[in-house]
Amino acid sequence: LLITFPAATQYFMWEKMRLPIGATFCVMTLHFGQWMNRVFNFYYWAWFPVNFTAPGLMIPSAIFLDVTLMMTGSYMFTALFGGMGWSLLFYPANWTWLAPFHLAYKHPSGPLVSIAD
Numbered sequence: 001l002l003i004t005f006p007a008a009t010q011y012f013m014w015e016k017m018r019l020p021i022g023a024t025f026c027v028m029t030l031h032f033g034q035w036m037n038r039v040f041n042f043y044y045w046a047w048f049p050v051n052f053t054a055p056g057l058m059i060p061s062a063i064f065l066d067v068t069l070m071m072t073g074s075y076m077f078t079a080l081f082g083g084m085g086w087s088l089l090f091y092p093a094n095w096t097w098l099a100p101f102h103l104a105y106k107h108p109s110g111p112l113v114s115i116a117d
Helices: 004-017 022-045 059-072 075-093 095-102
Strands: 104-106 112-114
Touching: 004 022, 004 059, 004 075, 022 059, 059 075, 075 095
Parallel strands: none
Antiparallel strands: 104 112
């Protein structure tokens, strides 16, 4: 579902302007809007910790999608290989900000759990 807006933006920017940066541009603006929503609505308005509401990183996936379109010039190959790369890069791209939540923690009642638990 995350690929629909970047793919539509990529199509428009490639057809009208021949710029292979549509998906990356769309993802960067989506990230900016998501962070503004999290900061103003969750943190300033509801006093909810921002690190519990971090958006998923889609930037490496969008770059891969744009590079696939630039290298092939075909929408079919971009949909097949770029879409596959989009999904395969999404989880590893989020490892960097999810890593601290996988640290071991000794709970006061006894069990050893991760911080995410």
